[in-house]
Amino acid sequence: LLAHVRDPALQPHSINLTQLPISDADRLFLARLCGEGRIQIRTIGYGESQIDSTALRHVWHVRCLDTLKGLLLESYEICPLPELVQAAPEDLRNSLQRLDEVCGWLASGPPA
Numbered sequence: 001l002l003a004h005v006r007d008p009a010l011q012p013h014s015i016n017l018t019q020l021p022i023s024d025a026d027r028l029f030l031a032r033l034c035g036e037g038r039i040q041i042r043t044i045g046y047g048e049s050q051i052d053s054t055a056l057r058h059v060w061h062v063r064c065l066d067t068l069k070g071l072l073l074e075s076y077e078i079c080p081l082p083e084l085v086q087a088a089p090e091d092l093r094n095s096l097q098r099l100d101e102v103c104g105w106l107a108s109g110p111p112a
Contacts, residue, residue: 001015001030001033001034001059001076001078002033004078005056005057005058005059005078010078011058011078011079012077012078012079012083013077013078013079014075014076014077014078015075015076015078016073016074016075017030017074017075017076018071018072018073018074018075030076031061034054034055034056034059034061034076035054035055035056036052036054036055037052037053037054037055038053039052039053040052040053041085043084043085046066046067047064047065047066047067047072048064048065048069049062049063049064049065049084050062050063050064050065051063051082051084051085054076058078058079058080059076059077059078060076060077060078060079060081060082061074061075061076062074062075062076062077062082062084064084
């Protein structure tokens with residue numbers, strides 16, 4: 001984890017804890033090693049995703065839960081922003097189109 005933090009050429013990188021034989025003591029060690037950041041992101045869909053920044057630059061703690069709050073995935077993501085929270089290209093195009101419409105409406109001035 002620290003090697004990937006120190007060398008941007010090794011990023012992005014993901015460490016999937018779900019597939020590792022990891023104990024609660026290991027999880028506590030990782031949490032202390034990374035520290036707490038100031039950003040918390042929550043997404044809700046078929047389940048819930050909890051994405052927390054850590055005190056280490058570009059290191060995110062990601063947990064995906066099912067509808068019963070059971071853990072589906074736990075990982076540390078080393079990247080500027082986890083892919084999970086980035087908008088899809090089609091969503092960005094749709095937003096651009098809507099913003100263009102609003103800008104056109106504003107530019108036309110108040111109704112007569």
